[in-house]
Amino acid sequence: MSKKFKVILAIVIVALIASRWYWEAQQLEQPIIVESRVDLDKRRIDVSYIVNSQDQTTLQMVEIGNESFYPNNSFATFMWDDTSAYSNVQEYTYYAIRHEEILLDERQHAYLLENKHLLDKGIVIFNHYSPITITPTILNETLLRTDYFKDSLKVDGHTNFRFLLNTTTELTIENIEVIHPTATYQVFYMDEVAKYPFIMEEGATLEIHFEQSYAFSTYGFLDVIVRGTRNGQKFEERFSPNFHGIAPEKAIRAYVKEALQ
Structure with a gap:
């Protein structure tokens, strides 16, 4: 074995060890919850989270108060089946984004309506990790439907777009709230x-310009809530435009780094 070959071999071995060390250094000790929502209006619970790319963990259930809520793809078993199917919303070098939805039945929906004081805290249970406490976004059923607006979406880039609201009558806009994690x-x-x-004014257009609007589910959840008055009467309208902005890997690494600080 020549000296040159030995040097090359040593460099390769060091590179492999360094690569393995860096990979392990990036691994999460537990999933990071990106978004959790209790939507009483649409009767569903949604949880989006980041895991290690090769991690086969699945979300088993969400606990709120004395109730347990199981994802739609769950058989609601206490077997904690390690072979449960999972799918990634998006895959990266070190991480993956996953999303689970839970559709509420009549009894579950009634329970949450009667116990709104419990909605500010929940527990997410995975099959390979300790339970994680969450503070979900709460979307109530108090919204007043109107026919005051015509809405449209104009895509300007991968994660940038404009949401347009055209009025059919004169309105006073008191506040606009946007619900999205990034x-x-x-x-x-x-x-x-x-x-x-x-x-x-009647026929006027309002534009909301969005940037860094990343989808953490199949269709990114984005809620625009408009509050105001018409002829002295209050109104509150909610819009939920769908978009497909996939977060670049650099953004996900930055999100993970910030979440772990």
Whole structure:
């Protein structure tokens, strides 16, 4: 064995060891919950989370109060089957994004409605990890449906888009709330940044410009809640546009780093 070959072999071995060490250093000790939602309006619970890319863990159930809620693909068994199927919303070098949905039956929905004081805390149980406490986003059934708006979505880039609301009547806009774990946004009216409250004329268009709107489920959850008055009467309308913005790997690594600090 020549000296040159020995040097090359040593370099390869060191590189392999370093690569393995770096891989292990990136591994999560437990899943990171990106988004958890209790949507009483749509009668569902959703949980999106980040896991190690080769991790076969699955979400077994969500506990709220004295109730247990099982994902749609679960057989609601206490066997904790390690072979349960899972699918990734998106895969990366070190991590994967997964999402589970739970559709509420009549009894479960009634329980949550009667116990709203319990909704600010829940527990997510995986089959390979200790339970994780969550503080879910709560979307109530108190929204008042209106026919004051026509909405549309204009895609400007991979994770950037504009959500447009055109009014069918004159309105006073008191507040606009956006629910999403990563999106940044600005509200524009008459080509200027909106300052609340403001009056929207009939036929006028309001634009909400979104950036960093990443989908953590098959269709990214994004809620726009508009509150205001019409002829002195309060209204509250909710819009949930679908989008498909996949987070780049750099963004996911940054999200993980921040979550672990």
